[in-house]
Amino acid sequence: MDHAIQFDDVSVHYGGKTALRQITLAIPKKQIFGIIGPANSGKTTLLKCINRTLDFTPAARVSGKVVVAGRDVAGFRNVYELRRRVGMVFPLPVGLPLTIYENVAYAPRRAGIHDRAELEVLVEHCLHQAMLWDEVSDRLDMLGTRLSGGQQQRLTLARALSHRPEILCLDEFSIAIDPVTTMKIEDVLLELKEQMTIVLVTNLVQQARRLADRTAFLSAGTLIEEGETEKIFTQPVNRLTERYVNGEFG
Numbered sequence: 488m489d490h491a492i493q494f495d496d497v498s499v500h501y502g503g504k505t506a507l508r509q510i511t512l513a514i515p516k517k518q519i520f521g522i523i524g525p526a527n528s529g530k531t532t533l534l535k536c537i538n539r540t541l542d543f544t545p546a547a548r549v550s551g552k553v554v555v556a557g558r559d560v561a562g563f564r565n566v567y568e569l570r571r572r573v574g575m576v577f578p579l580p581v582g583l584p585l586t587i588y589e590n591v592a593y594a595p596r597r598a599g600i601h602d603r604a605e606l607e608v609l610v611e612h613c614l615h616q617a618m619l620w621d622e623v624s625d626r627l628d629m630l631g632t633r634l635s636g637g638q639q640q641r642l643t644l645a646r647a648l649s650h651r652p653e654i655l656c657l658d659e660f661s662i663a664i665d666p667v668t669t670m671k672i673e674d675v676l677l678e679l680k681e682q683m684t685i686v687l688v689t690n691l692v693q694q695a696r697r698l699a700d701r702t703a704f705l706s707a708g709t710l711i712e713e714g715e716t717e718k719i720f721t722q723p724v725n726r727l728t729e730r731y732v733n734g735e736f737g
């Protein structure tokens with residue numbers, strides 16, 4: 488099978504500390520792939536390997552290979568090209584000090600789209616995709632940072648989508664938003680997977696169960712188990728996985 492992302496024996500160390508140990512994992516295309524595990528198990532680090540955000544962390548040492556769409560990520564001479572193809576949504580909305588419109592138009596303009604009508608269509612499309620359009624269509628010139636937390640997180644999602652990524656990674660996206668917004672975004676993700684691969688890191692095991700086609704369980708930097716979500720939840724092979732999905736530890 489043709490995979491969207493492959494990790495081949497990937498380890499990450501921060502100084503003397505091991506954050507990921509020899510991860511080998513293949514993520515299929517156009518599915519939602521869930522990553523669950525307790526705090527500090529290496530989930531965020533795993534995402535950061537995909538679009539090379541770890542380049543920004545001088546203490547981080549990565550070994551092994553990560554392949555995105557058939558290419559070794561280390562081989563991207565233009566890392567921005569890689570980051571255009573891999574969108575990231577972090578736990579807290581990262582508000583750029585820009586208007587709602589400019590938050591979403593920023594990346595397409597940097598990619599060379601300057602036609603005003605074309606940009607408007609694109610901005611509207613991304614805001615629709617993120618289920619935010621109806622709430623902001625009459626105030627696109629307002630600063631994005633003045634929106635509510637849940638709206639800002641959807642604006643962050645619209646901005647990630649404005650790159651037209653092939654892969655969308657979300658890191659505990661619902662940690663700071665209300666349940667209604669969380670459910671809205673969950674619906675969005677189920678629609679988006681028709682078009683792109685979604686990697687969903689979540690601290691809510693039931694969210695992985697609702698959304699993910701396959702799920703991986705990490706503990707202390709080790710990939711304990713990976714498989715079809717239903718199997719991970721009902722017939723896990725590993726006792727630690729079983730205890731975690733049943734909420735016996737956090």
Ligand SMILES: Nc1ncnc2c1ncn2[C@@H]1O[C@H](COP(=O)(O)OP(=O)(O)O)[C@@H](O)[C@H]1O
Pocket residue numbers: 501504505506524525526527528529530531532533544546
């Ligand atoms: N920049 C960093 N410098 C040093 N240690 C880090 C850094 N980022 C993460 N770590 C450590 O790496 C381990 C994995 O962290 P992380 O990937 O953030 O886990 P998770 O997202 O599952 O909570 C943790 O022990 C954490 O303390």
Ligand SMILES: [Mg+2]
Pocket residue numbers: 530531532658
């Ligand atoms: Mg994390």
